[in-house]
Amino acid sequence: xxxxxxxxxxxxxxxxxxxxxxxxxxxxxxxxxxxxxxxxxxxxxxxxxxxxxxxxxxxxxxxxxxxxxxxxxxxxxxxxxxxxxxxxxxxxxxxxxxxxxxxxxxxxxxxxxxxxxxxxxxxxxxxxxxxxxxxxxxxxxxxxxxxxxxxxxxxxxxxxxxxxxxxxxxxxxxxxxxxxxxxxxxxxxxxxxxxxxxxxxxxxxxxxxxxxxxxxxxxxxxxxxxxxxxxxxxxxxxxxxxxxxxxxxxxxxxxxxxxxxxxxxxxxxxxxxxxxxxxxxxxxxxxxxxxxxxxxxxxxxxxxxxxxxxxxxxxxxxxxxxxxxx
Amino acid sequence: xxxxxxxxxxxxxxxxxxxxxxxxxxxxxxxxxxxxxxxxxxxxxxxxxxxxxxxxxxxxxxxxxxxxxxxxxxxxxxxxxxxxxxxxxxxxxxxxxxxxxxxxxxxxxxxxxxxxxxxxxxxxxxxxxxxxxxxxxxxxxxxxxxxxxxxxxxxxxxxxxxxxxxxxxxxxxxxxxxxxxxxxxxxxxxxxxxxxxxxxxxxxxxxxxxxxxxxxxxxxxxxxxxxxxxxxxxxxxxxxxxxxxxxxxxxxxxxxxxxxxxxxxxxxxxxxxxxxxxxxxxxxxxxxxxxxxxxxxxxxxxxxxxxxxxxxxxxxxxxxxxxxxx
Amino acid sequence: xxxxxxxxxxxxxxxxxxxxxxxxxxxxxxxxxxxxxxxxxxxxxxxxxxxxxxxxxxxxxxxxxxxxxxxxxxxxxxxxxxxxxxxxxxxxxxxxxxxxxxxxxxxxxxxxxxxxxxxxxxxxxxxxxxxxxxxxxxxxxxxxxxxxxxxxxxxxxxxxxxxxxxxxxxxxxxxxxxxxxxxxxxxxxxxxxxxxxxxxxxxxxxxxxxxxxxxxxxxxxxxxxxxxxxxxxxxxxxxxxxxxxxxxxxxxxxxxxxxxxxxxxxxxxxxxxxxxxxxxxxxxxxxxxxxxxxxxxxxxxxxxxxxxxxxxxxxxxxxxxxxxxx
Numbered sequence: 011x012x013x014x015x016x017x018x019x020x021x022x023x024x025x026x027x028x029x030x031x032x033x034x035x036x037x038x039x040x041x042x043x044x045x046x047x048x049x050x051x052x053x054x055x056x057x058x059x060x061x062x063x064x065x066x067x068x069x070x071x072x073x074x075x076x077x078x079x080x081x082x083x084x085x086x087x088x089x090x091x092x093x094x095x096x097x098x099x100x101x102x103x104x105x106x107x108x109x110x111x112x113x114x115x116x117x118x119x120x121x122x123x124x125x126x127x128x129x130x131x132x133x134x135x136x137x138x139x140x141x142x143x144x145x146x147x148x149x150x151x152x153x154x155x156x157x158x159x160x161x162x163x164x165x166x167x168x169x170x171x172x173x174x175x176x177x178x179x180x181x182x183x184x185x186x187x188x189x190x191x192x193x194x195x196x197x198x199x200x201x202x203x204x205x206x207x208x209x210x211x212x213x214x215x216x217x218x219x220x221x222x223x224x225x226x227x228x229x230x231x232x233x234x235x236x237x238x239x240x241x242x243x244x245x246x247x248x249x250x251x252x253x254x255x256x257x258x259x260x261x262x263x264x265x266x267x268x269x270x271x272x273x274x275x276x277x278x279x280x281x282x283x284x285x286x287x288x289x290x291x292x293x294x295x296x297x298x299x300x301x302x303x304x305x306x307x308x309x310x311x312x313x314x315x316x317x318x319x320x321x322x323x324x325x326x327x328x329x330x331x332x333x334x335x336x
Numbered sequence: 337x338x339x340x341x342x343x344x345x346x347x348x349x350x351x352x353x354x355x356x357x358x359x360x361x362x363x364x365x366x367x368x369x370x371x372x373x374x375x376x377x378x379x380x381x382x383x384x385x386x387x388x389x390x391x392x393x394x395x396x397x398x399x400x401x402x403x404x405x406x407x408x409x410x411x412x413x414x415x416x417x418x419x420x421x422x423x424x425x426x427x428x429x430x431x432x433x434x435x436x437x438x439x440x441x442x443x444x445x446x447x448x449x450x451x452x453x454x455x456x457x458x459x460x461x462x463x464x465x466x467x468x469x470x471x472x473x474x475x476x477x478x479x480x481x482x483x484x485x486x487x488x489x490x491x492x493x494x495x496x497x498x499x500x501x502x503x504x505x506x507x508x509x510x511x512x513x514x515x516x517x518x519x520x521x522x523x524x525x526x527x528x529x530x531x532x533x534x535x536x537x538x539x540x541x542x543x544x545x546x547x548x549x550x551x552x553x554x555x556x557x558x559x560x561x562x563x564x565x566x567x568x569x570x571x572x573x574x575x576x577x578x579x580x581x582x583x584x585x586x587x588x589x590x591x592x593x594x595x596x597x598x599x600x601x602x603x604x605x606x607x608x609x610x611x612x613x614x615x616x617x618x619x620x621x622x623x624x625x626x627x628x629x630x631x632x633x634x635x636x637x638x639x640x641x642x643x644x645x646x647x648x649x650x651x652x653x654x655x656x657x658x659x660x661x662x
Numbered sequence: 663x664x665x666x667x668x669x670x671x672x673x674x675x676x677x678x679x680x681x682x683x684x685x686x687x688x689x690x691x692x693x694x695x696x697x698x699x700x701x702x703x704x705x706x707x708x709x710x711x712x713x714x715x716x717x718x719x720x721x722x723x724x725x726x727x728x729x730x731x732x733x734x735x736x737x738x739x740x741x742x743x744x745x746x747x748x749x750x751x752x753x754x755x756x757x758x759x760x761x762x763x764x765x766x767x768x769x770x771x772x773x774x775x776x777x778x779x780x781x782x783x784x785x786x787x788x789x790x791x792x793x794x795x796x797x798x799x800x801x802x803x804x805x806x807x808x809x810x811x812x813x814x815x816x817x818x819x820x821x822x823x824x825x826x827x828x829x830x831x832x833x834x835x836x837x838x839x840x841x842x843x844x845x846x847x848x849x850x851x852x853x854x855x856x857x858x859x860x861x862x863x864x865x866x867x868x869x870x871x872x873x874x875x876x877x878x879x880x881x882x883x884x885x886x887x888x889x890x891x892x893x894x895x896x897x898x899x900x901x902x903x904x905x906x907x908x909x910x911x912x913x914x915x916x917x918x919x920x921x922x923x924x925x926x927x928x929x930x931x932x933x934x935x936x937x938x939x940x941x942x943x944x945x946x947x948x949x950x951x952x953x954x955x956x957x958x959x960x961x962x963x964x965x966x967x968x969x970x971x972x973x974x975x976x977x978x979x980x981x982x983x984x985x986x987x988x
Contacts, residue, residue, distance in 0.1 A: 011960055013961070014959055014960055014961075024959065025961070025962050190885050190889075190918070192889055193862070193889035193890055196855070196858050196859075197855050197858065197882065197885060198853065198855035198856065198858070201524065203522070203523050203524035204524065206522050206523065206524070207522075210519070225881075226881040226882060226885065229551075229552040230523065230552060233516050233523060233552065237516075237518055237519035238519055248917075251917075251918065252917045252918070253960070254954075254955065254958060254960055255913060255914075255917045258913070259917075261581060261584070262581075262584075265574075265577075265578045265581045265585075266516070266577065266578070302580075303580065306580060307340055307350065308337060308340055308579070308580055309339070309340075309351070310351055527850065529848070529849050529850035530850065532848050532849065532850070533848075536845070555877075555878040556849065556878060559842050559849060559878065563842075563844055563845035564845055587907060587910070588907075591900075591903075591904045591907045591911075592842070592903065592904070628906075629906065632906060633666055633676065634663055634666055634905070634906055635665070635666075635677070636677050
């Protein structure tokens with residue numbers, strides 16, 4: 011898929027040799043390559059998780075400029091807690107310092123993200139932990155990292171559950187990485203069904219929960235989006251990783267997920283090609299899905315257009331409250 | 337799917353506006369609407385679970401009359417136990433009272449049903465509980481509901497396992513709700529594989545076990561139907577909920593499930609439209625499945641007709657012993 | 663599928679009656695029937711698990727002769743341990759005796775196989791057990807079988823994990839039966855994701871781990887093949903059991919599994935028809951997969967040929983070090 015779609019963007023024929031592709035890429039320069047792929051992705055609004063690397067290579071604003079898009083920040087919860095710990099905060103002050111840091115860091119953000127899946131798995135308890143529980147857990151965690159030069163890595167069920175509830179209290183949509191990623195993950199602890207008790211506990215607040223990626227649990231995620239009014243799902247990452255199987259994946263994910271609860275996502279990171287491939291593959295998969303529905307007379311053309319708008323833009327605008335101007 | 341198939345039944349064009357549909361429905365009246373959809377469902381024999389509401393709106397006999405079909409009752413196990421408890425039975429008399437009530441209630445029934453999936457999940461132990469264990473469990477359960485006006489809700493592994501074995505002792509097919517339903521369910525406790533030890537324990541009795549619905553665990557259910565001679569499966573509920581994906585679902589379910597172990601089911605309830613949609617979507621999915629097999633020369637036309645008869649009628653007649661006259 | 667493909671091999675028309683088929687089979691004799699089906703399977707190299715029956719009906723060499731193929735042995739780990747126990751070895755000498763017997767038995771073998779899935783499930787711990795742990799476990803196991811005439815059946819997590827590490831120490835590819843088999847298996851304990859900690863522990867050794875069969879966990883297996891460089895997968899058994907759904911299964915398995923990590927497997931055993939059906943169905947499924955990719959211009963014809971070679975031969979040659987002459 012990569013070799014069919016990407017070389018033409020750089021002025022090469024499809025299926026060009028990888029060496030020629032690399033040479034052409036170097037010749038054009040990173041900025042021009044990024045600009046071409048991001049422009050072709052055709053994204054008008056981006057939500058960017060800034061927590062993955064110690065210092066992001068490209069800020070949301072820069073990324074937005076390259077893509078000609080409005081860019082919004084998603085704040086990674088564990089990162090904020092790790093920054094608070096790295097600043098030397100003690101256990102007693104931890105809960106308050108995290109709340110305060112999160113309030114500051116999310117002042118202009120549109121959501122928060124939990125990478126619990128990569129740390130202790132999605133088997134979170136449902137109840138909001140008490141401050142005493144948070145203090146005790148923070149004490150254990152901070153003590154375990156004492157004397158080490160690296161910033162401590164958070165992998166504690168109580169503290170990560172606390173972070174999720176902090177996000178809920180800020181009334182910001184809470185994203186969860188769900189399903190596969192890399193070999194760090196124990197995939198059987200990344201089944202979104204493990205979140206059921208927590209989803210049930212968050213439901214009364216009305217705060218949206220965004221289940222990201224989900225493969226190979228996309229049917230289970232679709233079920234959660236059907237039965238819980240505040241749960242939204244996407245199929246990012248898998249779309250470009252599966253390539254030609256993207257239409258099959260989309261069809262499975264939409265078996266139960268309502269059209270109003272499914273979002274486009276690229277999960278692109280690093281390579282600008284991924285932004286383009288994610289968008290191109292998703293558009294083509296959605297288009298195939300809708301065209302088949304029209305062929306079978308399942309909905310009208312008007313309805314198909316509305317569904318495309320919802321999935322590609324309107325659902326995200328509503329859940330993240332991105333404003334009508336975007 | 338609803339908007340394509342249902343309006344014409346009421347004399348409206350496909351994709352009629354919902355408001356027009358509701359107006360036409362009111363104009364025709366509930367009885368006429370029910371009759372039209374049930375007649376089109378083309379069901380000749382129905383098995384009706386009567387345990388969902390305190391007082392069923394439509395009895396099996398009335399439903400059968402509307403549909404022009406023979407109607408048989410499936411008795412919900414938990415309901416019988418809850419009725420016994422509501423009648424003031426004490427713990428010591430509980431096991432005997434349940435056995436006696438079940439014998440009475442199932443006198444003309446063709447099967448029993450467990451909704452364990454909605455209560456404590458499908459992780460049932462295999463062994464038949466002793467009367468002492470049932471008495472102890474009943475004591476705990478009845479005490480927990482003491483002083484409350486509502487009838488107690490049964491959610492106890494020992495008691496529900498006891499109920500299943502009561503059904504087995506009556507030599508009636510035992511249905512299990514499996515897989516998704518609504519947000520009450522913890523879907524990860526509804527995987528039919530959790531029933532494996534119990535299925536193994538029931539196998540020597542030869543009593544059929546009917547796994548209902550099964551989505552998204554329909555492949556797992558198909559596996560159980562393949563390896564256990566007394567296990568049968570269907571794909572009810574999902575057929576009409578998935579709509580256009582019903583053929584894909586059926587193809588997956590039939591990967592391992594033998595043709596002689598798969599049953600049609602509508603899981604329709606309440607709206608008469610659901611009886612019609614369930615039947616229409618299933619017929620169209622099965623027809624697509626069989627036509628593809630004929631196109632690929634996988635079986636003869638004679639074999640395809642036999643498979644259709646088995647799945648749409650004969651398997652149910654055999655498992656539920658419905659008699660040759662139906 | 664059977665009835666379409668197999669009768670013509672014996673000179674009968676497709677969809678011949680089973681009685682005619684059986685008569686024709688008897689008339690030709692077992693040797694001729696085996697020869698015809700094995701020749702048509704077109705296998706050039708076979709890896710044969712010799713551990714299933716007390717005395718194999720057909721040795722790898724005989725099977726290779728019938729098929730006109732080079733045949734290599736896969737040694738079943740549990741079988742070797744059971745033979746050591748049956749020879750009267752005590753607990754103290756057990757670890758050493760197993761290591762020695764395995765070295766002898768695998769002298770000309772190309773891999774070992776664990777049927778842990780059928781015994782205690784795939785939830786193996788990761789660490790190599792100490793000799794003291796092995797001795798203690800062996801003592802318990804040998805004592806449990808004392809005084810019985812049948813050879814003891816191994817179902818012990820510590821001992822089976824020990825066997826896997828023995829295979830790793832011999833630097834032989836370690837096969838695991840994964841996913842469905844028969845009703846002995848608790849399928850929910852056969853999810854390959856349960857092997858994740860062990861796979862992570864084996865990774866530094868570079869010894870290949872071969873996940874066999876995998877249905878219905880073939881997507882999970884594909885994920886493991888993607889993220890772990892030493893993990894390989896196949897879809898044996900399911901290919902001929904699923905028949906017409908083999909192309910769908912293959913497409914799902916290859917969503918994440920890299921082309922260089924997927925192997926052909928028949929999982930044929932006993933009936934020579936299964937060798938032929940496994941091969942014919944797999945070839946047709948792979949051919950459909952590759953043709954669709956060519957139609958969509960996803961890769962060049964040259965790339966399609968390379969992928970076919972990898973999956974049908976080269977991946978196996980590399981992982982099992984079968985030598986370039988074969």
